[in-house]
Amino acid sequence: xxxxxxxxxxxxxxxxxxxxxxxxxxxxxxxxxxxxxxxxxxxxxxxxxxxxxxxxxxxxxxxxxxxxxxxxxxxxxxxxxxxxxxxxxxxxxxxxxxxxxxxxxxxxxxxxxxxxxxxxxxxxxxxxxxxxxxxxxxxxxxxxxxxxxxxxxxxxxxxxxxxxxxxxxxxxxxxxxxxxxxxxxxxxxxxxxxxxxxxxxxxxxxxxxxxxxxxxxxxxxxxxxxxxxxxxxxxxxxx
Amino acid sequence: xxxxxxxxxxxxxxxxxxxxxxxxxxxxxxxxxxxxxxxxxxxxxxxxxxxxxxxxxxxxxxxxxxxxxxxxxxxxxxxxxxxxxxxxxxxxxxxxxxxxxxxxxxxxxxxxxxxxxxxxxxxxxxxxxxxxxxxxxxxxxxxxxxxxxxxxxxxxxxxxxxxxxxxxxxxxxxxxxxxxxxxxxxxxxxxxxxxxxxxxxxxxxxxxxxxxxxxxxxxxxxxxxxxxxxxxxxxxxxxxxxxxxxxxxxxxxxxxxxxxxxxxxxxxxxxxxxxxxxxxxxx
Amino acid sequence: xxxxxxxxxxxxxxxxxxxxxxxxxxxxxxxxxxxxxxxxxxxxxxxxxxxxxxxxxxxxxxxxxxxxxxxxxxxxxxxxxxxxxxxxxxxxxxxxxxxxxxxxxxxxxxxxxxxxxxxxxxxxxxxxxxxxxxxxxxxxxxxxxxxxxxxxxxxxxxxxxxxxxxxxxxxxxxxxxxxxxxxxxxxxxxxxxxxxxxxxxxxxxxxxxxxxxxxxxxxxxxxxxxxxxxxxxxxxxxxxxxxxxxxxxxxxxxxxxxxxxxxxxxxxxxxxxxxxxxxxxxxxxxxxxxxxxxxxxxxxxxxxxxxxxxxxxxxxxxxxxxxxxxxxxxxxxxxxxxxxxxxxxxxxxxxxxxxxxx
Numbered sequence: 001x002x003x004x005x006x007x008x009x010x011x012x013x014x015x016x017x018x019x020x021x022x023x024x025x026x027x028x029x030x031x032x033x034x035x036x037x038x039x040x041x042x043x044x045x046x047x048x049x050x051x052x053x054x055x056x057x058x059x060x061x062x063x064x065x066x067x068x069x070x071x072x073x074x075x076x077x078x079x080x081x082x083x084x085x086x087x088x089x090x091x092x093x094x095x096x097x098x099x100x101x102x103x104x105x106x107x108x109x110x111x112x113x114x115x116x117x118x119x120x121x122x123x124x125x126x127x128x129x130x131x132x133x134x135x136x137x138x139x140x141x142x143x144x145x146x147x148x149x150x151x152x153x154x155x156x157x158x159x160x161x162x163x164x165x166x167x168x169x170x171x172x173x174x175x176x177x178x179x180x181x182x183x184x185x186x187x188x189x190x191x192x193x194x195x196x197x198x199x200x201x202x203x204x205x206x207x208x209x210x211x212x213x214x215x216x217x218x219x220x221x222x223x224x225x226x227x228x229x230x231x232x233x234x235x236x237x238x239x
Numbered sequence: 240x241x242x243x244x245x246x247x248x249x250x251x252x253x254x255x256x257x258x259x260x261x262x263x264x265x266x267x268x269x270x271x272x273x274x275x276x277x278x279x280x281x282x283x284x285x286x287x288x289x290x291x292x293x294x295x296x297x298x299x300x301x302x303x304x305x306x307x308x309x310x311x312x313x314x315x316x317x318x319x320x321x322x323x324x325x326x327x328x329x330x331x332x333x334x335x336x337x338x339x340x341x342x343x344x345x346x347x348x349x350x351x352x353x354x355x356x357x358x359x360x361x362x363x364x365x366x367x368x369x370x371x372x373x374x375x376x377x378x379x380x381x382x383x384x385x386x387x388x389x390x391x392x393x394x395x396x397x398x399x400x401x402x403x404x405x406x407x408x409x410x411x412x413x414x415x416x417x418x419x420x421x422x423x424x425x426x427x428x429x430x431x432x433x434x435x436x437x438x439x440x441x442x443x444x445x446x447x448x449x450x451x452x453x454x455x456x457x458x459x460x461x462x463x464x465x466x467x468x469x470x471x472x473x474x475x476x477x478x479x480x481x482x483x484x485x486x487x488x489x490x491x492x493x494x495x496x497x498x499x500x501x502x503x504x505x506x507x508x509x510x511x512x513x514x515x516x517x518x519x520x521x522x
Numbered sequence: 523x524x525x526x527x528x529x530x531x532x533x534x535x536x537x538x539x540x541x542x543x544x545x546x547x548x549x550x551x552x553x554x555x556x557x558x559x560x561x562x563x564x565x566x567x568x569x570x571x572x573x574x575x576x577x578x579x580x581x582x583x584x585x586x587x588x589x590x591x592x593x594x595x596x597x598x599x600x601x602x603x604x605x606x607x608x609x610x611x612x613x614x615x616x617x618x619x620x621x622x623x624x625x626x627x628x629x630x631x632x633x634x635x636x637x638x639x640x641x642x643x644x645x646x647x648x649x650x651x652x653x654x655x656x657x658x659x660x661x662x663x664x665x666x667x668x669x670x671x672x673x674x675x676x677x678x679x680x681x682x683x684x685x686x687x688x689x690x691x692x693x694x695x696x697x698x699x700x701x702x703x704x705x706x707x708x709x710x711x712x713x714x715x716x717x718x719x720x721x722x723x724x725x726x727x728x729x730x731x732x733x734x735x736x737x738x739x740x741x742x743x744x745x746x747x748x749x750x751x752x753x754x755x756x757x758x759x760x761x762x763x764x765x766x767x768x769x770x771x772x773x774x775x776x777x778x779x780x781x782x783x784x785x786x787x788x789x790x791x792x793x794x795x796x797x798x799x800x801x802x803x804x805x806x807x808x809x810x811x812x813x814x815x816x817x818x819x820x821x822x823x824x825x826x827x828x829x830x831x832x833x834x835x836x837x838x839x840x841x842x843x844x845x846x847x848x849x850x851x852x853x854x855x856x857x858x859x860x861x862x863x864x865x866x867x868x869x870x871x872x873x874x875x876x877x878x879x880x
Contacts, residue, residue, distance in 0.1 A: 079414040091409035104402050107395050108414035274661045328861040335803045336857050338796050343850035349843035454672045461665035492680040495673030502666045503654045510657050
């Protein structure tokens, strides 16, 4: 763990109506980190990501990205600061083509490096290259997830937030996506926060894990440690 | 036979105005799921502004440009000031508010310019079988539709607009300022609505001049599919032709009711309009 | 945390104790009876009002009556099954012309028979339109009914000989029956006839919406697919809702013709249909009270605006247009600040007052 965390969440609290979905959550993600956020349904994982990117308003607490406070920024500003968020289900726009979906991810960038990023992303996901002019609605579930990740990468983010990329995918495809995330981190130094229900799979590729329970951080530690800790596993992760 | 050809040409020309109004309805519907009942009222303001400016300057084309600008600004303002705070609470309420706006603007125009008709001279002659005015109407709407298509399909702005309309959250997560896109959409839609008004209004304008045009415009949008701009254009031309034949062969009083027959027939075969995309039902 | 809870318990306890025995006797009555009793009460209130006010107000009270019936029918449709109709005025027109034709061609028939025939005519018209539009949903239905509202008045011009063209039809209906002569004026008598019909209609509507049909309609409104999977006959229920709404509209139109003595195509414009729907949402969509506020708003906003225009000494154009502008502004403001309409606002006000008192 390096000294200065890239993404620092400090005492974050958020509500859905009267329900406290996040309760004083604090966690740090180091640069080049690959972290898993785990927990049961309704533990607050999705709310955590949505609050980070401003889709949901925090009641209190702070989110710092490279030491800068981004808690109150509107979503579209947060994105330009370097946070990319792949929502649950991917959020692929099926009315657009594959290429349009990808281009959308980098539209806000003024630089002209888009072409190289675009080529890199297509290289990363060969199925997308094959279908780049087809409507995104023709893609399979796994390909849509790839497209969603590809669109997020088009923004050249500092931190990539992923909400349950394995949802509804076959185990083999899930494994491929997980491996890809790990390679990506190793090769490019991208920081990744992976929200997952599939705890075993997520812990096997990440280096650090946080376990949420009823909106609070119930446990945290190196992934292999969490994997080995029977008590945490039985209590929160259900395997 | 000549009668038939005349009716066909007239139908296409009036259909152009319906197509433009339908297009403006579809742009807003796509982005907000609202049928904007205030659309004819915004067009009314634009056309009366054009009338006044034409009177002052003596130039039809300055008035024409003024109409488009007034349409653009009025649409954007209405979205920002009136619709946005209400659309947050309830969809139905927002639709009803556009109704309220229709009443306010129509009445307001009557208060300012009077209920009686004003003659609004036109840049082209509108006598004859396929008059220059008819030709201008078709060409103008065709050009606008083509331009709109090119902008939406091939420019970054168009991509942002489409993303914001189809999937606002995904658009925001891609850094698109969705609120700004909404305002822009209302502005563009009202500009096209103002164009429809300039084509359908003259030679005489009065506060109720667009009531029937609006009905045919909404018919065109519904027949073509509220989700599809091409459908709106095709629907507009179809309705123009249909109304022209019905008026010519059966009598003008029945034109509006026959629009109902067309809607019911088309929608009973295709409930979401001619060009609707089959979409998955969200359960 | 624990203190407020205790307070709330203390607050509700006495009211509950006092309230329990009373509704139980009331609650054992079957629903239709309860609604009829309420209807009789409503009629008594209106009768009382008629006696303390003058002739002019009687006409206004009558107008509120038939407007409320029309809006209540629309409410069953929009609030119940979620179908938005912009063509309610068309059914009022059908009822009004039916009344005029009956009076002109069958002058012997009593008013009650006329109203009965109008119900049948409206049911037939509602069935025809409802069946034709049963597959349409949301804005598509709204669009189709909008065209109906704009197109139907054209018939009066097309069939000029029968329907009188733009001059419409003028009728003379029977005045006060002999045994009441001297007791009530003609206007008061007409208001009474209107309100008797209206309260019966409202009782029927209330009974329907609290019964099985009402539940089915709300199921469809909330989720059509889920309702269909739960065995609700979606198409049939929608058509029935449409027919009931059109019947209320037709009856309202018939009563309007009866009170005004004249029927013209220009009284059934698009603006009427839009105003009915707008007023309904403004009044509050969930309750018959909303329909009452809506009807009062339609009748009195018009009167106030006209008075205001006179007082301000405006030009004729301004004076003619002020009512519609006034109505639109009130509509926008109400929906901006009270999203649930006047009824919703009153309810939350009552809840707040009750909270303060205890």
